[in-house]
Amino acid sequence: xxxxxxxxxxxxxxGYAVYLFAQxxxxxxxxxxxxxxxxxxxxxxxxxxxxxxxxxxxxxLFKDKxxxxxxxxLFYGFFIIQIGLIEIIIxxxxxxxxxxxxxxxxxxxxxxxxxxxxxxxxxxxxxxRRYIEKLKRLQFKRDVKAAVVIVALTTLTISILFTLGFExxxxxxxxxxxxxxxxxxxxxxxxxxxxxxxxxxxxxxWWVHLLTVLSFMVFVPQxxxxxxxxxxxxxxxKKVGPVGKLRKIDFEDEEAEEFGVGKIENFTxxxxxxxxxxxxxxxxxxxxxxxxTGKTLSPMDLIVRMRDHLTEKGAAVTSRSAWMPGFIFGSSxxxxxxxxxxxxxxxxxxxxxxxxxxDVITKEELxxxxxxxxxxxxxxxxxxxxxxxIDMRRYLVLTEGNLPNEATxxxxxxxxxxxxxxxxxxxxxxxxxxxxDIVVPTVNEVDDFEYLFFVGSMGSFDKRSQKIAQSxxxxxxxxxxxxxxxxxxxxxxxxxxxxMGNEFLFQQLCQxxxxxxxxxxxxxxxxxxxxTYNTFxxxxxxxxxxxxxxxxxxxxxxxxxxxxxxxxxxxxxAIAYHDSCYLGRYNNIxxxxxxxxxxxxxxxxxxxxxxxEDSMCCGAGGGMMWIEETQGKRINIExxxxxxxxxxxxxxxxxxYCLTMINDGTKAKEMEEQVKTLxxxxxxxxxxxxxxxxxx
Numbered sequence: 001x002x003x004x005x006x007x008x009x010x011x012x013x014x015g016y017a018v019y020l021f022a023q024x025x026x027x028x029x030x031x032x033x034x035x036x037x038x039x040x041x042x043x044x045x046x047x048x049x050x051x052x053x054x055x056x057x058x059x060x061l062f063k064d065k066x067x068x069x070x071x072x073x074l075f076y077g078f079f080i081i082q083i084g085l086i087e088i089i090i091x092x093x094x095x096x097x098x099x100x101x102x103x104x105x106x107x108x109x110x111x112x113x114x115x116x117x118x119x120x121x122x123x124x125x126x127x128x129r130r131y132i133e134k135l136k137r138l139q140f141k142r143d144v145k146a147a148v149v150i151v152a153l154t155t156l157t158i159s160i161l162f163t164l165g166f167e168x169x170x171x172x173x174x175x176x177x178x179x180x181x182x183x184x185x186x187x188x189x190x191x192x193x194x195x196x197x198x199x200x201x202x203x204x205x206w207w208v209h210l211l212t213v214l215s216f217m218v219f220v221p222q223x224x225x226x227x228x229x230x231x232x233x234x235x236x237x238k239k240v241g242p243v244g245k246l247r248k249i250d251f252e253d254e255e256a257e258e259f260g261v262g263k264i265e266n267f268t269x270x271x272x273x274x275x276x277x278x279x280x281x282x283x284x285x286x287x288x289x290x291x292x293t294g295k296t297l298s299p300m301d302l303i304v305r306m307r308d309h310l311t312e313k314g315a316a317v318t319s320r321s322a323w324m325p326g327f328i329f330g331s332s333x334x335x336x337x338x339x340x341x342x343x344x345x346x347x348x349x350x351x352x353x354x355x356x357x358x359d360v361i362t363k364e365e366l367x368x369x370x371x372x373x374x375x376x377x378x379x380x381x382x383x384x385x386x387x388x389x390i391d392m393r394r395y396l397v398l399t400e401g402n403l404p405n406e407a408t409x410x411x412x413x414x415x416x417x418x419x420x421x422x423x424x425x426x427x428x429x430x431x432x433x434x435x436x437d438i439v440v441p442t443v444n445e446v447d448d449f450e451y452l453f454f455v456g457s458m459g460s461f462d463k464r465s466q467k468i469a470q471s472x473x474x475x476x477x478x479x480x481x482x483x484x485x486x487x488x489x490x491x492x493x494x495x496x497x498x499x500m501g502n503e504f505l506f507q508q509l510c511q512x513x514x515x516x517x518x519x520x521x522x523x524x525x526x527x528x529x530x531x532t533y534n535t536f537x538x539x540x541x542x543x544x545x546x547x548x549x550x551x552x553x554x555x556x557x558x559x560x561x562x563x564x565x566x567x568x569x570x571x572x573x574a575i576a577y578h579d580s581c582y583l584g585r586y587n588n589i590x591x592x593x594x595x596x597x598x599x600x601x602x603x604x605x606x607x608x609x610x611x612x613e614d615s616m617c618c619g620a621g622g623g624m625m626w627i628e629e630t631q632g633k634r635i636n637i638e639x640x641x642x643x644x645x646x647x648x649x650x651x652x653x654x655x656x657y658c659l660t661m662i663n664d665g666t667k668a669k670e671m672e673e674q675v676k677t678l679x680x681x682x683x684x685x686x687x688x689x690x691x692x693x694x695x696x
Contacts, residue, residue, distance in 0.1 A: 006203070007093050010210070017214035024221035025229065028276055031314030035269040043240045050382075055232050060380040063283070063614075067129070070122045074153075077119040081160065084112035085213065088163060092206045096171050106179040113161070113182045120157040123150060137286035145223045146280075152216045159209035161186055166205060169198035224280040231381040234277035237270055238382045242538035244373050244586050246387055249394070249503045260394025260501065264310050264356050271388060275307035277381040284375035284385060289617040289639075290368040294632020297368040299375040299385045302361060306388070309360045313353050357392055366392050367404060370635065371499050371622035372581040377613055390622075393501030406627045407500055414505060418492045419457040420626060429487045431459060431466040438473045442487035443520045451476075451483040451555070452517070454527040454536070457492050458656035464663060465656035468528050471685040472552050478688055479564040481555075483526070489516060495535040500623035510543050517547060526550040528681065530582035530655045531621070537587070551583055553654050553680055557592045560599055567687035570602035573676075575683070576648035577605055578639070578662060579615035580655035593654050593680055600687045606646040616642065620657035640665025643675075650676045652683060 053059050058075065062068035090097045101108050127150050130138045165186025168175060172195065175184035190198065220226055239245075247268075249259055261267055284299035285291045291298050354360055366389055375385045396402045413422035432440055443449070453476070459469035476483050494509030517525070525547050527533050537549035559565045575597060583589045590612045597605050610616045619635025629635065640662050643651045651666070653659045656679070663677040 010089070010092065013211070014214060017218055020218045021221065024218065027314070028221055028226065028230075028311070031310050032269050032272045032276070034265040034310070034314060034317070035267050035272040036265075038268045038270055040237070041240055046240055047236050050238070051232060051236050054235050054380070054382065058380070060378070063378060066125075067281075070125050070129075073118050073122040074126075077115045077122070080115045081112060081119070084108075084116075084160070088160065088206070088209065091163075091167060092203070092210075096167070106176075109176075110179045110181075113164070113180055116157050116160050117182050120154065123153045123157065126150060137282035148219065148223070149225060152212055152219070155208065155212045156216070159205050159212060162205040163202060163209055165190065166198045166202040169193065170195055170202050224278065226276050227279045227381055230273060230277040231279070234273045235382045237273060238384070239270065242534075242586075243588075244371070244376070244386060244534075245538050246390060246498060248542060249398075249507075251504060251507070258395065259398040259503070260396070261388070261391040262355075262357055262395040262399060264306065264313055264360075267388065267391065271384070271391075272310060274383045274388075275303055275310055278303045278307060278383055279381055280304060281380065283378040283380070284383070287374040287378050287614065287616075289370055289372060289374070289619060289635045292616075293635050293638050295364075295368040295629075296362065296631060297365040302365060302389075303383060303385065305360050306356075309354070309356065316353060357395065361392065363396065363402070364631065366396070367407075367627060368624075368629075368631065369622050370581075370617045370619055370624050372617035373585040374581070374614070374617065377585050390499060390501060393499075394503055395501075397501035398504060403501070404627050407623060410500070410623070410626045411497065411502055411505060414492050414494075414497060414509070418490075418509070419461050420492075420496075421461055423461050426488050428455075428460045428490055429485075431455060431461070431469050432473075435470045435474070438470060439477055440473050441484045443484045443489070444487075446482075446484050449482050449484040451481060451524045451526050451550075452520070452522045453483050453485050454493075454525050454532060455485055455490060456527055456529045456532050456656070458660075459528055460490070462656065462660065464660055465528075468656055468659070468679040468681055471679065471681040472528055472556075474685050475556060475559070475565060475681060475688065479559045481559070481564075486516060486520075491516070493529075493532040493535055495531040496623050496625070498535070498539075499621070507543070510540060514540060514543060514545050517545065522547050524548045524550065526552055526555050528552045528656060528679070530580045530587070531657065534582045534586050551587075551589065551654070553583070553593045553596060554589070556681065556684055557596055560596065565684070565688055567600040567684055569687045571600050571683060571686050572602045573650040573683070574604045574606055574646075574648045575650045575652040575678075576608055576643040576646045577611070577652045578608070578618065578643065578658055579612055580653065580658045581615070581617050581621055583654055584615055585613065593652075596680055596684060597652065600683060603683070606648050608642050608646065610642060618653075618655075618658040618661040620661045625657055625660070634665075634668075636661035636665045637668055640669060644669065644671060648675060650678050650683070652678055652680060654680050 058068055058072050061071050087097065087099050098105055099108065129135045130146065130150075161183045164180065164183035168180070168183065168187035169190055173187075175187040175191070177184045190201075193201075216225075220228060250256070251259075258266075264272075278300070280300060282300050285301065288297065288299050357363065357366070369386065369389045371386050371390070373386060376383065379385075397407070409422075410420055413420055417423060417425045419425065419428070429442070432438060440453070441449075443452070453473065455469050458465040460466070491509055491512050493513065494506035497509065498506035525536055527536065527549075528551075530551060533549060533551040536545065536547075556565070560567065577594065577597065579590060579593075583593075594605055597603050608615075616639050617635060618639050619629070624635075640651070643662065644666075651662050653662060659677055659679055663672070666672045666675050666677060
């Protein structure tokens with residue numbers, strides 16, 4: 001009779017919980033459906049491999065090894081104990097029930113108890129990390145819901161062991177310390193309470209366990225734990241292709257009323273899945289150069305606020321629909337049929353809500369981003385923060401015309417003279433002045449060439465960066481490379497304009513550059529700028545570019561390997577090497593620059609605490625080279641200080657933007673006399689020079 005009543009109560013409670021869970025999950029699915037549809041590129045092999053590596057292999061989580069191990073235990077432990085959960089549930093209806101595994105059941109029991117104990121240890125460690133050690137990245141989001149998760153998982157694991165322990169006493173069995181060691185301890189402790197008391201306590205903890213499982217199940221869709229459902233979906237459906245490649249705007253679309261994203265529903269559905277996949281782990285914010293130097297931008301907080309805004313707006317769309325009773329934290333579930341009915345009557349765009357830009361996300365946050373990609377590299381669920389920020393910048397620039405004064409000047413100078421300073425475009429060739437030892441022909445002066453050296457605006461007009469271009473040209477001369485330049489016909493690459501939100505200007509420059517390349521039959525392009533390299537290699541092909549693209553460090557390393565240049569002269573420098581974001585995180589080139597430096601006699605390569613994938617941005621990306629920082633500490637100062645802690649004689653780089661920012665940093669720290677700032681090309685040229693040569 002007890003078993004029957006228990007079964008009826010179980011069916012009622014479980015049925016209602018499953019109903020709530022389904023309603024909540026389905027409502028989030030419909031909220032995502034508010035976004036714009038995008039074409040799905042199958043690439044099944046790549047997508048499945050990504051899921052295997054990042055979901056089942058937990059690769060990103062192991063960037064923090066302690067946290068990674070903890071999460072691995074929780075991730076796999078959760079699946080393992082679900083098998084035992086089924087057996088425990090049946091025990092509530094059939095006293096003493098065991099899966100028909102025969103003699104192997106004792107091993108199943110050991111696996112279940114061992115996994116439960118390991119999960120409990122992982123939960124205790126999670127509590128320690130968050131509330132005792134107070135790990136910095138977890139301080140960004142330490143709210144009530146985080147505590148609920150820890151309490152729920154603790155209750156979940158302990159209730160399993162108590163249930164099994166009291167079952168042993170209830171059945172009059174002897175504690176098994178070999179195959180049921182943890183529940184066996186509880187059974188031994190409570191062995192004298194009698195069968196009746198043990199039976200009552202068995203059912204008490206059986207219900208505690210069941211209600212915890214069901215409550216947590218309903219809690220999941222209303223909290224960050226929703227990532228347990230959306231993370232795998234997000235990783236599978238994330239856009240494929242080059243890292244950080246931006247979506248193209250179709251300016252030929254006559255139905256488009258605005259460009260960029262000014263409303264949450266104007267993001268793509270794939271972008272909205274990101275919001276519900278967020279784990280609120282704080283890894284992105286912890287590595288963000290803007291957040292780390294006192295700016296208001298927090299990538300995690302940005303995603304969370306957008307998620308809450310989407311949930312609020314999705315619910316508002318159905319405000320005239322019937323609501324189900326709220327459950328936890330005031331969240332409610334919607335009737336799916338009524339959502340569908342009301343969606344045709346009232347769309348997200350017609351609902352009065354706080355503005356996405358201005359109310360939910362501030363303009364200061366959007367213009368603080370350096371697009372370094374560190375947030376995305378750290379994210380364990382493949383969220384893409386940068387493209388959302390740029391989409392909102394596009395709205396401000398292209399639709400509202402609301403942008404910083406420095407950005408306005410930048411765009412005007414690019415439009416008029418194709419360089420950020422507004423210097424006469426006919427002076428683009430002047431970077432060669434003062435280096436009579438260099439031979440650099442233009443495309444009009446030669447019949448054929450192997451490489452087009454795309455000097456870029458920094459190499460052409462910035463006095464410090466001109467020296468990088470000169471050193472690289474000298475290296476090409478020594479190696480006997482057949483190359484030429486466009487000279488005054490060269491245009492700005494448009495990369496920075498695109499990252500600042502001016503997609504129209506980018507596409508105009510892109511088309512002009514490609515037309516130039518085609519006119520001169522360019523097959524190979526080499527550039528000293530990682531930003532130009534990235535946009536030529538990864539973004540221009542969508543607009544018709546057909547050419548091999550090289551960063552100057554790639555070509556230098558090839559020349560060294562081929563024996564066409566030989567770094568023989570000693571360069572006695574202790575070099576703190578700085579990885580640029582667009583060569584490193586965007587294009588995964590970390591080893592080549594280091595190999596070049598190590599091939600130079602007497603060079604000592606020093607690694608900063610944040611290096612390679614974790615390297616900190618110099619502060620120039622995303623147009624921030626041209627926009628004044630008004631909040632917190634300057635990013636370039638922070639990065640320079642990190643380098644100076646190594647007591648280097650030189651800070652090395654592979655990017656004109658980085659070199660400029662770090663050079664300014666050494667000046668601000670009054671260290672420019674003691675510590676040089678050099679590009680890899682300049683260091684290599686020093687090693688190639690004969691004793692009579694002198695680097696200007």
